[in-house]
Amino acid sequence: MYINRQSIYKGFTAFMVVTASFAQNVDFSFQNNHLPIDKRAEILVSQMTIEEKINQLKNGAAAIPRLKVPDYDWWNEALHGIGRNGKATIFPQAIALGATFDPQLAERVASAISTEARAKYAISQKNGNHSKYAGLTFWTPNINIFRDPRWGRGQETYGEDPLLTSRIGVAFVKGLQGNDPKYLKSAACAKHFAVHSGPENIRHEFNAEPNKQDLYETYLPAFEALVKEAKVEGVMAAYNAVYGKPACASDFLLKETLRDKWKFDGYVTSDCGAVSGVYNKLKYVKTAVEAAAVALNSGTNLECGTTYSQLKKAIDQGLITEKMIHDRTVQLFKTRFRLGMFDEKGTDNPYLNFGIEKIHSPEHIALSKEVALKSIVLLKNKNNILPLSKDIKIPYVTGPFANSNDMLMGSYYGVTSGMVTILEGVADVVSPSASLNYRSGVLPFHKNINPKNWAPFEAGESDVTICVVGLTADREGEEVDAIAAENVGDKVDLKLPQSQIDYVKEIASKIKGKPLVLVIASGSPVSLEGIEELCDAIVQIWYPGEQGGNAVADILFGNSSPSGHLPITFPKNVAQLPAYEDYSMKGRTYKYMTEEPMYPFGFGLTYSKTEFRNLKLSTSNLKEKQTLTVTVEVANTGNYDIDEVVQLYVNPMELSGGIPLKSLKAFERISLKKGEKKSINFKLTPNNLKVVNEQGQSVWRNGNYQLVVGNASPGALSTRLGAATPQTAILQLK
The missing domain is CATH 3.40.50.1700 (Glycoside hydrolase family 3 C-terminal domain)
Structure with a gap:
């Protein structure tokens, strides 16, 4: 066979000239960290082909050498320390952090984790390791409500209470993401959005249909707090369906609630394999192409999986537009720019100088022990x-x-x-x-x-x-x-x-x-x-x-x-629990459980004795626009120095309309030397005192309420087991 080497050489030369010319025309101004994030992302993504954009929508994002975009895998874990990526400090599991009732401690833990993350990321980049679990986008924390104690993943959560979960979760996100106004230390991700807490064996197939009261009272508050207060960078859509639509393809969750109502400006990722589950598990659509299209259209920027490889076919079939691909890709690069991944050298990013000495440091080891000490429940x-x-x-x-x-x-x-x-x-x-x-x-x-x-x-x-x-x-x-x-x-x-x-x-x-x-x-x-x-x-x-x-x-x-x-809550046995598959909150958690459990929510003994005294309210008759101040004296009358968790509950005295029997409204962890006493102040805003009605609306409900301040959830069982006698007062809302 005759080979025309001269023709091949000419063709190769022409290709190189075109490629060089193309490269010379690249606008690298996206590297200028003085430009706004939105503009930088737009400049970069606008220079990508449609195929290149699609390849950025997968957790294992491909490199684009001509644009100096390295490959990057978004999948990383930091539940209680960096996971699955070699040496790292192992902190107590998330449920233990919940048991500390200490948001400040949670923020310190997350900050330590993100410090190790930055150190490990710098080393990984230097060694060319761009693999899974080596990045800065952590799919943490898990803020689902631990509604049923049979759930195996409940250990990943902060417990059964929306307020506790919100406060620990917000603090954890702030610790992971840092406090710099321009750069993220690492990117946190609130998961699994939404109404997701088992059973594990049907998690890919079940359809959760909670009533609106449970949705807004129990299942959504922590997600809303992380989005609005902590500015969490990512949200992970769950495997299951909610109200008949897969979570990763739900306009209600991802558009109406997350983007429009809460003004979320981060990225949405699917859980791993959830987009394929849209058609092969939940049977919401018939094909992989349709599944990719419906997830992208609803707001899922990133897929953990392979179904988004069908997006070019979805364009060809008119199911999505190239503009939709472009917009979803821009959102992802906004996160990467916030992490400082494309900056010119010599930037003002404060998170670039963490060395190997920060990984499993003596300070972090001591912090791990501190969390363990503060989480152990007697x-x-x-x-x-x-x-x-x-x-x-x-x-x-x-x-x-x-x-x-x-x-x-x-x-x-x-x-x-x-x-x-x-x-x-x-x-x-x-x-x-x-x-x-x-x-x-x-x-x-x-x-x-x-x-x-x-x-x-x-x-x-x-x-x-x-x-x-x-x-x-x-x-x-x-x-x-x-x-x-x-x-x-x-x-x-x-x-x-x-x-x-x-x-x-x-x-x-x-x-x-x-x-x-x-x-x-x-x-x-x-x-x-x-x-x-x-x-x-x-x-x-x-x-x-x-x-x-x-x-x-x-x-x-x-x-x-x-x-x-x-x-x-620690029930006596499963006979005290509703059906596991039932997502109604009736009979679940301390807020709705009518049977006496083995150990109540909020309970924990010390080696000393705590007394609560002199509970005072700024007013006993509160109007809707007023703020209530609650003051109580807490004394350590025993023989040991202790930490105590002061808990304030509001219990309606007239039960109707499905509202909770009791609700934790505020808490504070304090230290008390033996013989010491402290005065604790709680401020409750009108929003703190509103209830969620059966239509899912947060409303001011006139009537009488009992305020209870103690060191466990109110009830005879807590006192019988050794909790302090709580202080109570009657508050009238009018």
Whole structure:
């Protein structure tokens, strides 16, 4: 075959000339960081071909060398530390952060995470690592309401209350995104929008149809707060449908609510595979082309998945316009410009100089321990058995998670060499003269296969038995992460695995009157029916992060007083719960539950005694445009320095129209030295005191209300379990 080399050379030369000419005509003024973000994004995207724009709408965005646009993967996780990207500080799981009732602490944690993110991003860029989990766009936080304790992903949330979730969520976003008026430290993302909290096994297929009252009272407030107050940069549309339309293709959610009503100016991403689910799971449309078109038209800028590769066909079929592609792409690049990804050198971005020394730094390790300490909830302390003496002679540590690293981590975690198990923490705290003994005693989730590993006789010989039981993210978690295929991430019931229940009973039968301290690790409520009465003390530690062992030991042996409070109600059993698939809030959470649970929302003991005194209202008759000031004195009358969570609830005295039985309206975490007292002021605006009616409208409702200030949700159970006697007052709205 004859090859005309001269013709090939001429053709190649012509191609190079055209390419060089094209490159010379590129307008690189988008690199000028003094121009407005909108203009910079428009200049850049206007120079892309339609194919190049489409390739930017996928989480794995392709490089465009001629425009000096590098490839970038939007998918990254930072739930409680940078996840899935190597070495990072592992903070306690999100539900534990909720248990601190401390928004300032949440912001500090998120700021530490974004500092590590910036350091890791700089290193990754230098090494040419543009892969998934190496960027600055974090799909965090999960602000769905933990409406049912069976949900495996509830551990990722801040609990069951919209106010608590909003306040912790807003603080977390501010910590991730920083406070610079021009640049984002990293980009947070509120997920999963909306009405999404299990079941995991049908999450791709179910259609949530909450009544308007539940939608606006419970499911949307945290999202609205993050958009309006925290200016969250991203929102992730959920897998499920809402009112018959897939969340990632919902005009109601993405256009009417998010963009038009809340004035959101960030990007919307689908959950991973959700756009394909529009046609192959939810059957909303018939083809992938239609699914891509309807999601893009409704406002989903970015797809985590591959269905947006069909967008060129959607244009050809007249389902979308090139302008729509252009507009959605511009929005994505606004985020990247806000992150400083295309700036000229020598910019004023304050987030460029974090080095490797910021990754898993001593300060961040100490912060992880601080969160763990402040999140641990003391549920029971019979005869004040805790704190234990460090000079105890024969402590026995046992249980399937006493020496477990997996239990510390929860879901969506990073990697570190600094994990401290509970056994290690106890070993460091007790006196060197102590005869500390340990055996795991039982396997976590299965019938014990090694009878020699059972050691109740040692419990009988010991001065105290510390038994560590619970769950891990292998037992409760996301659909794709669950080992127990029959559960698909969710829990069938609230009980501990039977092997653990049997082991606790076996120990209790052998200890001969010696104290038994039960330490529970989980990301959700665990029922203790049948074993609660066997234990002298019960401590809920969640998934406490890399410093969990040190924190638990400090609590058990009195270096710190426990100060966590439950961010979710602990029912006695599943019989107290409505059907899992039912998204009505009736009978759910402390706000609507009429049955008495095992442990109430907001509950948590300390080693001291708290008294509330002298509750005063600025007025007992309030008109709609007035602000109410609530003042209360809080005193520590016990023998330990403590942190306390002061909680203000408003309870309507005339129930009608589906409004909540009680609602948390304000809270503040304070420190009190022994013998110290403080005066706490809460200001409630008219919006704080409005209720959501059955039409979903926020309205001023005349009538009498009881204001309750204490350290747990109001009720006889809280007081019976050891919460302080609350202060109450009657307020008339008119």
